Amino acid sequence: MSFLTPLYLFGIITVGLPILLHLVRHQPKNVLLFSALRFLEHKPPQTNRKNKIENWLLLLLRATAVLLLVAAFARPFFKNTDLELTTTATTRQTILLIDASSSMRRGTLWTEALQKAEEIIKQAGQNQIAVYTFDSGLTAVKALKEATQTESEHATQNLRERLTKLTPGWNATDLGLALTEIASLLQQQVASDPTGTLLQNSKIELITDFQAGSQISALTDFSWPEELKVRLHQLQTKATSNAGLQLLSLDEQSQPTVRIVNAADSQQEQFTVAYQQHASKPEITQQVYVPRGQSRVIRMPALEPQQQITQIVLSGDDHDFDNRLYLQPREKSNLTIVHYGTPASGSTETPDYFAKRAFPATPHREVEFLTIGPDSPQILIAVAKIHLLIISRELSADETALVKRYLQQGGVVLFSMNDVNSSRTLQPVLSAENNSAPQILTETVDINGYALLTNIDFDHPVFQMFQAPEYSDFTQLKFWNYQRLTLPENIPHQILARFDHENPAIVNVSIGEGQLIVMTFGWTPRESQFALSTKFVPMLNAILGQNTKLTAVPSQFTVGEKIKLPDSLKAANISTPETTLIQLTSAQQTLKETIQPGLYQVTSGDETVPAQKFAVNLAIEESNTAPLAIEKLESLGVRLLQPGETTAASPPPADTRRQALLRELEQKQKLWRWLILVALAMLGLETVLAKWITGKTSATRKA
């Protein structure tokens, strides 16, 4: 048997501790102040010194427990003949980390990077080589696991081929993330295989333009391993002038606000910014002066809707990879709202008067409000084009069928039970769903004074906007009369609000894919204060927003951002700037393919759902192409190799390897666990025995 940390065996001395404690003379500790000490004889008190050991068994148990603990700390293990030490040659690892961010598109940077990589592979010779590229994430070209296999001529050739196929992407640079991930991978490798390559035999060859826009913040939280060294191969272009564009906002009048960023090492300070249609000449040019290392914000002239302008172009610098800004103004939507009610004709007595005014047109929407009275002619509009249906009168059989069809297709219907007649329509609308024709009871409630809304479900989208305490007060809203609605159990429904904790006030019934929102009251001043309250317009618009076809995605993204598509765009086709089509399956809801800047369009098979367009632009950090100070990287703990310096030349001493082997052997056997367990058992036994002995002695004394 051997010990991994034999120095701990000196702890055997502590075996004497229980014996010493057993025999020690107990001096009194408490000090008593006394006034008449001169009458006291200086006679030492009788202390409980024990010159002989009374309980041999207890002492033995304690000593054994201490011995076992000492042995456990010394980490014992059995030597195995199979694991005889072999003297293998040390393996060295080279990890090639190539920057593939969009700033590498400048000039001949990429070709230089590949040449450099080639050179390093040649120099590496027999060393193991792993190749990774990085931009905002880390991508393996040849992973560390593959690298551990022996290098053959064929493998090197294969690697070279793989390298030539690489191209820089459009993503931003996260140098910190790439370095920390590589370092973590190496640390894992060392931890999992202690006999393998040591960390000091690995080095990272970093090929990058080392631009100031690189993110290195990930390194602040990371403790860089002492032994791991990085050799920086900084690539530079001769022409250093570079400026970039960033869209700050695109307001409702489609007037863009743009920031122009000039790199710190630029030669140029005067730039031209202009609108541009697809391939035509730039229009409406504007001169901008941006001092080097600074940025300027300008407001471009407003875009006319018919102009079809899609890009803002910057000129005047040396590199044009970041000179194009894609614009996607929000498109105006046309909404159709149909109201089955008595036409208003200027009278505030009818629900129509208020409903019509609740949906004003905005820069982003055009609203067509159709009121269909009992005597009006049949509408000539496709059901699919209606965005909201409001019912406030009794419907005919044809109209009921249309409403049911609309609901089945995923429409949103707002039903106001403003009188007994209109309430009667609810029965046929709901009964179609259930053939059993459930009994829906409605009756006018006799109210003493007024009723108030209570038990409001603020988590429901209709009430969500009133969640904040300053808006959640509904006690100012009085209802003079309403209908009591009793829905049978078999109709799945959700009560969004009640009157005075009792009768339902607003009920949400899901029918097919559609939503039926029933208000058991009317909103005209004759029935309630609802239409005149501040809650009316937001709530009706929130109900309109329930229509899934209307959910719009934001129209501006940066490269690499994930886009969540609305539910209505399931099984969508996406046209990319390269005019290739991406097919999304119905289960897919996020789009990860925003790999290059440009305009994207998402269409679904459903014609009624409008196509979603959005623009993807470069991250502005990529335009900051001035070189980063090397000191910044060093201050974050990264060990950089000076030119000419090499990694630890001498092979690790045989002792180190031997130690690593022994450590591994000990870790496999883990004998210390058993020793600690036995020691604990000994201590437990000792406690029980001591208690038993004390009990026995006191019993004898009593007797």
Place this chain on the structure above:
Amino acid sequence: MKSIAAQKNYQNQKLVSQRIDPACLMRIKSLELRAKSVVEGTWNGLHRSPYHGFSVEFTEYREYSTGDDPRHIDWKLAARTNQHFIKRFEEETNLCCHMLLDLSSSMQFHSLSYTKADYAKTLAATFAYFLSTQRDASGLVIFDEEVDAVVPARFTRGQLRRILIELERPPRGSHTNFASPLKHAIETIKKRGLVVLISDLLSPLDDLNTHLGYLRAKGHEVALFQILDPAEIHLNFSETAIFEDLESGERIALNPKAAQANYQRQLNAHLEMLQGLCRKQGVHYHKLTTDTPLEVGLSDFLTDRAA
């Protein structure tokens, strides 16, 4: 005779039971209020107490001695008794009491909630308060190893207040030395009066005999109040501990139970020696433990004053 002594003892016991528990008394923060409580309790009790005859009225007459003004002789009494007594006026101060209070470190010992020094201070305050109500002059000397504070004896309006202020100041604490205060008393007190020494009297009694002799020779009445803590008498500590002397700082490890018998023997020898010394010098000796009601001390004082 024995039955009279037993009866007296019983009455004393009864009185003690009626008196204020010193532990309660010591909780009163104001020294003056403490003194007042004791004095008024005793005063009210005097009307039915066996000490009635020794109250201040009887000391209005004093035997004539050479040097006294013959104008003050009560001739009617002289005619009746054929002895000369001097008649004192009520307004006149007839007693001059000097209190010598020991506040050395050993007085800081306590096994109850208050120290011997607290008890002694209250006792001194009680005497001073009583004397002030009687319009008698009182003075105070506080000492440890030397004289620490002196309030000369007189009867003025602020005298009680001055004494109380001196009593309330914190003790400095060091060894006890009886020589210096007694010497001070011998040198400064010209008028005959009552000298009251309040101390634990646990230090060696080397010069005490000589100095008490001097005081007595000068015609002073001397009363000695020995204040002891109950624990000092019985040494009833249960645990083995290191005992540290309050005055010298000397330390010894001791099992009190084992040392108890020997301690009591030595202490009793000391006390007997002290009592013998007092007897010899005609000094009134009173032993008060700190759990004794203060009224007992006051009664003792009254007895001495009357003597």
